[in-house]
Amino acid sequence: PHTALVKTYNSDAQVADSAGTASAMNTGVKTRIGVINFADDQHADYCTRFDKLPRTIAEIAKGQGMAVGVVTTTRITHATPAAVYGHVPNRNWEGADSAYPAEARKSGCPDLASQLVSFAPGGGLDLALGGGRARFLPLAKGGLRDDGKDLVAAWQQRFAAGHYVTDAKGFRTLDPAGKGPVLGLFANDHMSFEQDRKAEREPSLAEMAKFAVARMQASGRKGYY
Numbered sequence: 001p002h003t004a005l006v007k008t009y010n011s012d013a014q015v016a017d018s019a020g021t022a023s024a025m026n027t028g029v030k031t032r033i034g035v036i037n038f039a040d041d042q043h044a045d046y047c048t049r050f051d052k053l054p055r056t057i058a059e060i061a062k063g064q065g066m067a068v069g070v071v072t073t074t075r076i077t078h079a080t081p082a083a084v085y086g087h088v089p090n091r092n093w094e095g096a097d098s099a100y101p102a103e104a105r106k107s108g109c110p111d112l113a114s115q116l117v118s119f120a121p122g123g124g125l126d127l128a129l130g131g132g133r134a135r136f137l138p139l140a141k142g143g144l145r146d147d148g149k150d151l152v153a154a155w156q157q158r159f160a161a162g163h164y165v166t167d168a169k170g171f172r173t174l175d176p177a178g179k180g181p182v183l184g185l186f187a188n189d190h191m192s193f194e195q196d197r198k199a200e201r202e203p204s205l206a207e208m209a210k211f212a213v214a215r216m217q218a219s220g221r222k223g224y225y
Contacts, residue, residue, distance in 0.1 A: 022083030047109030062122025075132025095135030
């Protein structure tokens, strides 16, 4: 009974990239290529002024008592999923690695992996499933972070009742009707294409989506996004 048009082109290009597209979908605000949830006239100095940045659907939903989950087969810090929870002037600032130069870090903008772990509205994200584990772990633990931070450990400390899983076997032991946040990082980089996927190592997109919906429906919150 309803019809709508959604225009997702970037403000500086007709053919959009996924950062600007996902920003338009999650905030209703168009922005430049490569930018995630920053308005056109905002630059890196807005990183420490998150109250001035466009609000995302996830931030609004959590503020209204809803559950929020992110499911992807890319790195969970990649532009499209990151637009659910993050704000950065450069989509490549996924972790504390070579793609986020030391000079750029002086902006004070947290990398996207850090923003996922520290997402504040409504007590944090309820569920995050995807790839990109290396952006959360320090070099000493096989990750890519050169700042020495172990964001998995930080997430586990923040969510004592949470569940962290790294493979399909661990994922399949989780109760879809269970309680507590879930963080699943199933690959160091992007997850495998379906025809290459090893079922014992990585859950399928369908498995993750089905689990996410069931888990958030069982959360007792006022709906979910």
